[in-house]
Amino acid sequence: MNPDPDYSAAYVVLRTEDGSEGYGLTFTIGRGNEVCRAAIDALAPLVIGDGIDDLGEFARRLTHDSQIRWLGPEKGVMHLAAAALINAAWDLTARAAGKPVWRLLADMEPEQIVDLVDWRYLSDALTRDEALALLHAARPGREQRIARLMADGYPAYTTSPGWLGYHDDKLVRLAKEAVADGYQQIKLKVGADLADDVRRMELARRTVGDDIRIAVDANQRWDVGTALEWMTALAPYRPWWIEEPTSPDDILGHAAIRRGLLPAGIKVATGEHVQNRIVFKQLLQAEAVDIVQIDACRVAGVNENIAILLLAAKFGKPVCPHAGGVGLCELVQHLSMFDYAAVSGRLDDRVIEFVDHLHEHFEDPAVIVNGAYRAPTAPGFSARIRPATLREFSYPDGPAWASEGDA
Amino acid sequence: MNPDPDYSAAYVVLRTEDGSEGYGLTFTIGRGNEVCRAAIDALAPLVIGDGIDDLGEFARRLTHDSQIRWLGPEKGVMHLAAAALINAAWDLTARAAGKPVWRLLADMEPEQIVDLVDWRYLSDALTRDEALALLHAARPGREQRIARLMADGYPAYTTSPGWLGYHDDKLVRLAKEAVADGYQQIKLKVGADLADDVRRMELARRTVGDDIRIAVDANQRWDVGTALEWMTALAPYRPWWIEEPTSPDDILGHAAIRRGLLPAGIKVATGEHVQNRIVFKQLLQAEAVDIVQIDACRVAGVNENIAILLLAAKFGKPVCPHAGGVGLCELVQHLSMFDYAAVSGRLDDRVIEFVDHLHEHFEDPAVIVNGAYRAPTAPGFSARIRPATLREFSYPDGPAWASEGDA
Numbered sequence: 001m002n003p004d005p006d007y008s009a010a011y012v013v014l015r016t017e018d019g020s021e022g023y024g025l026t027f028t029i030g031r032g033n034e035v036c037r038a039a040i041d042a043l044a045p046l047v048i049g050d051g052i053d054d055l056g057e058f059a060r061r062l063t064h065d066s067q068i069r070w071l072g073p074e075k076g077v078m079h080l081a082a083a084a085l086i087n088a089a090w091d092l093t094a095r096a097a098g099k100p101v102w103r104l105l106a107d108m109e110p111e112q113i114v115d116l117v118d119w120r121y122l123s124d125a126l127t128r129d130e131a132l133a134l135l136h137a138a139r140p141g142r143e144q145r146i147a148r149l150m151a152d153g154y155p156a157y158t159t160s161p162g163w164l165g166y167h168d169d170k171l172v173r174l175a176k177e178a179v180a181d182g183y184q185q186i187k188l189k190v191g192a193d194l195a196d197d198v199r200r201m202e203l204a205r206r207t208v209g210d211d212i213r214i215a216v217d218a219n220q221r222w223d224v225g226t227a228l229e230w231m232t233a234l235a236p237y238r239p240w241w242i243e244e245p246t247s248p249d250d251i252l253g254h255a256a257i258r259r260g261l262l263p264a265g266i267k268v269a270t271g272e273h274v275q276n277r278i279v280f281k282q283l284l285q286a287e288a289v290d291i292v293q294i295d296a297c298r299v300a301g302v303n304e305n306i307a308i309l310l311l312a313a314k315f316g317k318p319v320c321p322h323a324g325g326v327g328l329c330e331l332v333q334h335l336s337m338f339d340y341a342a343v344s345g346r347l348d349d350r351v352i353e354f355v356d357h358l359h360e361h362f363e364d365p366a367v368i369v370n371g372a373y374r375a376p377t378a379p380g381f382s383a384r385i386r387p388a389t390l391r392e393f394s395y396p397d398g399p400a401w402a403s404e405g406d407a
Numbered sequence: 408m409n410p411d412p413d414y415s416a417a418y419v420v421l422r423t424e425d426g427s428e429g430y431g432l433t434f435t436i437g438r439g440n441e442v443c444r445a446a447i448d449a450l451a452p453l454v455i456g457d458g459i460d461d462l463g464e465f466a467r468r469l470t471h472d473s474q475i476r477w478l479g480p481e482k483g484v485m486h487l488a489a490a491a492l493i494n495a496a497w498d499l500t501a502r503a504a505g506k507p508v509w510r511l512l513a514d515m516e517p518e519q520i521v522d523l524v525d526w527r528y529l530s531d532a533l534t535r536d537e538a539l540a541l542l543h544a545a546r547p548g549r550e551q552r553i554a555r556l557m558a559d560g561y562p563a564y565t566t567s568p569g570w571l572g573y574h575d576d577k578l579v580r581l582a583k584e585a586v587a588d589g590y591q592q593i594k595l596k597v598g599a600d601l602a603d604d605v606r607r608m609e610l611a612r613r614t615v616g617d618d619i620r621i622a623v624d625a626n627q628r629w630d631v632g633t634a635l636e637w638m639t640a641l642a643p644y645r646p647w648w649i650e651e652p653t654s655p656d657d658i659l660g661h662a663a664i665r666r667g668l669l670p671a672g673i674k675v676a677t678g679e680h681v682q683n684r685i686v687f688k689q690l691l692q693a694e695a696v697d698i699v700q701i702d703a704c705r706v707a708g709v710n711e712n713i714a715i716l717l718l719a720a721k722f723g724k725p726v727c728p729h730a731g732g733v734g735l736c737e738l739v740q741h742l743s744m745f746d747y748a749a750v751s752g753r754l755d756d757r758v759i760e761f762v763d764h765l766h767e768h769f770e771d772p773a774v775i776v777n778g779a780y781r782a783p784t785a786p787g788f789s790a791r792i793r794p795a796t797l798r799e800f801s802y803p804d805g806p807a808w809a810s811e812g813d814a
Contacts, residue, residue: 031474038445067438076483124631224531249685278656
């Protein structure tokens with residue numbers, strides 16, 4: 001579905017009067033990045049000159065402007081833009097506090113955390129009081145979990161071996177390397193050709209053995225019926241989850257696919273394109289997913305992702321973030337670590353996606369050791385792009401664009 | 408929810424090499440209109456220099472660009488932009504054919520109509536073959552229904568009496584006028600204050616009597632529980648439908664509200680903010696709505712609305728379009744008339760919203776006679792804005808903007 005990505009980001013710098021800065025971004029795959037830029041500009045009057053001291057109010061201000069809501073509400077381009085700005089405000093706040101975002105969140109009181117959430121449209125599944133109770137219940141053991149994160153990091157899985165178009169021998173080589181590097185899970189892209197997928201899945205299973213999990217990812221290619229047929233053909237090779245089997249808008253479709261695949265023991269995962277907390281709420285209510293895949297920049301930043309973490313905890317489903325792209329690994333690791341420290345308190349069946357791509361452009365890049373994300377220690381949200389990268393690749397004036405024929 | 412609308416539109420002119428023109432637009436309520444403009448610009452390379460002879464292919468081209476899909480897919484700003492362009496292509500095509508769009512569609516063969524639809528993600532609810540069968544079943548009587556539309560028009564309802572903030576005596580006066588003008592249904596906005604709503608609803612019911620339907624519209628204000636409480640309080644005054652009781656994304660929420668209000672005989676309506684055919688599909692699958700409210704510019708134009716009309720026909724639910732705004736009455740009347748002529752073949756419980764506002768800016772404005780939309784006869788989609796209006800109000804150079812302090 002994404003045959004020719006041109007990895008891009010709309011990048012935001014928030015600057016205060018005293019010269020402090022915060023950095024945020026939203027990721028795109030090329031065309032349309034300029035529309036996100038226009039959307040950020042449209043939100044700028046709601047930011048400039050106003051405070052961000054109350055990050056709950058700030059996030060609601062950006063997502064509930066009555067005229068802007070008409071364009072969504074709370075979805076698509078305007079929500080991507082809100083994500084960039086809200087994440088930048090978190091970066092700024094965490095830098096001022098001298099803490100990484102995950103630790104800033106983990107150190108908050110439950111009452112502060114629930115005030116960050118926009119509770120509108122959630123009360124039939126989760127109330128503010130229920131969320132408070134969940135957060136209080138997660139208090140015991142928090143310091144030990146933080147110590148464990150600092151010592152061992154947070155488990156990752158890798159998508160590197162599984163891109164469509166790799167030759168079989170490359171798949172085998174990268175799968176072997178992933179296991180040698182300590183990953184307990186890999187992922188293959190599927191959905192272009194069934195015979196190819198059966199061959200690749202059989203090969204991958206033979207390569208990694210029975211103990212390594214293999215997830216597969218269809219990137220929204222199928223209707224419900226096709227998803228069931230295709231995954232039934234792959235079932236003998238024990239895929240751990242099928243990711244994005246169909247449209248991210250299709251809650252009932254995911255529920256039907258999950259019901260159909262339950263006997264085969266294949267889990268259903270989605271979320272990288274799920275537009276907001278309201279759709280995540282329904283995916284959980286309808287028992288449509290086993291795995292909740294948050295994205296740091298698709299929904300309205302940290303605040304809306306806290307709502308989704310709380311919903312997942314209420315329904316007892318593991319959160320396994322989407323990452324990759326530009327900066328998504330850097331950002332989303334903070335949310336999973338906060339979830340472990342202070343929300344779900346669990347690591348079982350939880351893994352963060354890792355794609356080893358473009359990290360060199362970040363000042364505080366994600367670091368993987370032995371198949372796990374190291375816990376960030378630098379203040380902020382790990383969102384700052386290196387100045388040299390901005391100079392080289394900024395559109396349209398960066399030198400990198402000079403060589404592009406029709407940039 | 409929309410306290411300060413500033414009625415706006417992103418307006419598109421498609422021009423062919425031979426000088427023919429087609430006009431399309433997407434409506435906004437002010438801020439963010441420029442983001443729709445940026446989105447249209449982002450889609451322009453998919454339009455300029457390429458043909459629109461195959462309108463099914465054209466619509467799919469605009470909604471399935473792999474990089475643009477990342478920003479949605481198929482929702483929000485990018486979908487509003489696609490709507491403006493696709494509707495302009497229909498306007499152009501209908502002008503060339505010398506027919507109004509509704510008649511152009513009604514005269515097509517079923518096989519041509521189903522080729523206009525993007526069937527992706529629909530097959531678990533409606534297949535191409537089922538749609539063909541529906542369309543063939545609607546063939547008998549088509550000419551008589553067209554004749555009836557030409558003679559009597561298509562029933563309308565009016566929202567004019569019911570805006571929040573009107574004094575009670577204005578509500579009463581406008582409700583009386585609506586009945587005198589031949590409307591069989593009016594609509595009141597609700598959701599700001601329960602005691603006010605009870606008083607206004609009681610007053611409206613007393614004014615119009617038992618035989619006129621009164622719909623109410625909450626514009627997404629409520630959570631599920633609040634919707635049930637509020638509407639139970641209004642039930643004694645027999646509201647015909649509750650429109651947008653909660654988030655347009657909340658399929659399961661609407662289903663819960665509908666179940667709760669079924670004993671009181673109150674119908675549930677939504678759609679003006681429903682993002683695409685996939686969400687409409689689920690609203691029907693989940694029995695979440697009684698009334699399907701299409702919007703001419705929210706989804707991807709004529710083509711996606713045909714998919715929604717077919718889904719509604721399959722599930723036996725009436726389509727009652729959202730209108731008002733800028734040009735929505737002009738556009739959407741064509742879709743309802745096509746539905747009556749060639750899809751559902753029914754008029755029972757079907758009404759098109761009418762708001763008597765801004766029609767003077769259109770070259771071929773919607774015309775209401777005796778509570779019904781007259782069938783448009785001029786070629787095209789009634790979408791062309793008058794040149795004098797464009798000169799006066801175009802942003803930022805139109806003279807109307809010179810008087811705006813911070814335009």
